[in-house]
Amino acid sequence: MVTISNPALGALVDTVRYAPDCALWTFGAGALMKTLRLVACFEGGIAMFIDTHLHLIARDRISYPWLQNVPALDRDWTFEAYETVARRIGITGALHMECDCAAQDIAAENRFVAQMMMRDDSLLIGGISAARPEDEGFAPFLDRCDAAQIKGFRRVLHVMPDDLSRDDAFRANIRLIGGRGLPFDICVAARQLDIAAELVDACDNTTFVLDHCGVPDIAGGGYADWSSRIADLARRPHVNAKISGVSAYAGPDWTLDHLRPYVEHIIDSFGWDRVVWGSDSPVCTLHASLEQWMAATQALIAGASVTERGKLAAGNARRIWDLARD
Template identity: 30%
Template sequence: MKVDAHQHFWNPDKVAYPWLGPQHGPIYRTFEPEELEPELRAAGIGKTVLVQSANSYEDTEAMLRQAERYEWIGGVVGWVPLLEPKEAEEKLKRWSKLPAFKGIRHLIHDEPDPDWILQDKAIEGLKVLAAYDMTYDVVAVFPNHLKHVPLLAEKVPGLKLVIDHLAKPPIADKGWEPWAEQLARAAQYPNVYAKISGLNTAASADWSAEDLQPYIDHAVKSFEAERLMFGSDWPVALLAGDYAQVWNETNRALARYSDSEKAAILGGTAARFYNL
C-alpha cells in the first residue's frame, strides 16, 4: 500500500491559522479532502497521514472529523499542549482511543525560542506521549532544530520521533554541512525516523529530481529505507509545483533503489510507524 505520510487540510473560516496570510499566495485559502482525493487516485495512494496545521484543539478536532468521513485518511497527527503535561494527558486519554489518532506535532519552528522543545516541561510532555504510545513529528527546520533531535531521542527513548521534511535542507543554495552531519547523527538513534517531504519548497523554483537526489541519497544512507517515508506536504507543496510533480520527481529520485526499498519509503515505513 502506498502512503502519503504528510498532508494538510485547513479552512481559515472555521479554524484560526495564525501563520497563514495573504503573503502565502496560492495556499491562502481553504483546502479540504475533496480537492486532494483525485490526486491520490492518480498516484495510486491508498492512505494518508493528516498532520496538524495549528497549535489548537480546534484544528485537531476538525481533522478527526475528516478522518471519520474519508477512509483514506489513515492517521491524524494532532496537537496537545506539551508545556501542560496534565492537560495533555487528559486529552490523550480520550483521543488515544480513536483509531485514527496517531501522534502529536507542535509548530516549534514558529516559536520565538529555537530551543523551545528542550524545556523541562516540554520534555515532560513528550514523556506523556511516549506513555500513550503516541508518535511525535519534529518540525526540525534547519539550522535551528535538527541538532536537538539526538537530545530528544536520549531524553525520551521510548518515544518514536519523525523528522519532518528532512529538516528542510538548504537545497536552493546547494548547501550541505552541517545539515548532513546533523541528519546522520540523528539517524544513529533507532527511535528516530524521517520524512522525504517538503523538499520542493526548499529548492529553487525550477527544481527537479536531480536537485533533490543528493539529499534523498544521504537520507537513505543515514536511515536506510526502513526508517524513511514519503510525504507530499500538500497543499504547502503548491508553493513550488503540484502534487503530481512532487510524486513523480520523488519517484524519479528513488529509481536507483531496490523494489523493497521503494516499497518501504512509499508506504511500508509509514504504515508501521503510524500503525495504519
C-alpha cells in the same frame, strides 16, 4: 486467534498475524504473488503510497495565524480536491498532519479530521494532532484524544524559541506520548537539528519522525552542514525521517539533480527501514504540484528494489503509526 469449527469435525484453532507484520513469503505460487504485492503497496510494479503528511485548510472553522504571511497558500485546501488527485497518482491512504492552527482550535481541527475520515471510501486513515507539550494540562489533553483517530502528535518548533524543547516539562510530556506507544513528529529548521538530537536523547522511549528531511536549504546549497547533522541524528535508532515535499526548499527552477543528493543522504543515513513519504500538500505547491512531487519521488527511487520502495511507500508508515490493523 482464529477458530474454524464444525460440529462433526471439531475445531481448528490457530494464531494469525496481520500481513504487514510478516516476513516476505519465500516459496510457492510466485512467492505467494510476491507477498500479495508487498501487502498492497504495489500495483503493476508501481509503488502505492501512504501520504504521511497531508494538510487540509478550512478557514471557516479553524484559525491559522501563520497563513496571512504566505499569500500563495492563504485559501481553503479541501479534502475533495486532494483526494481526486491522490487517487490518480497512486496514493491509497493519507494521514492528516496538523496545520499549526491556533491553540484554541486544536480540538476543532481534530473533529474536522474525524469527519473527513468517516466519509465513504475515505483515503484518510488517521491524523497527527497538534500538541502543546509545554502546557500544564497536557496529560488530560492526551486522555481526551481518540486513539482510533489520533495516530501521533506534533509541535511545530522551527518558529518557537530554541529552549522550548529543552524544558523539563516539555520533555516529560514527550515521554508521556512515547509511553502511550505514539510517535512524535519533529518539525525543526536545519540549524536546530542538534537541538532535536538533544530532545531525542532525553526521550528514548518515544518514536520520532523528522519532518521534511530536516528542512535543508537546497536553494542556498546548504548541504555540508545539514548532512553532518543528519548523519549524527540518524545514529539514534528511534528516529525516522520523512521525505516530504522537499521541492519547496529547492527554489522554483529545481530539477531532480537538485533534490537527489538530499534524498539519497537521508536514505543512506537512516536506511530503508526508517524512511517514510509525505506530500506536504499544499506546501509542496509553492514550487511544484502534488503530481510533480510524486513523479520526482518515483524517479528518485527508481533504482531501489521492490522491497525498498515498498517500505518507503507504505510499509514503514504502517509500522510507525500502527496502521496495520486499520
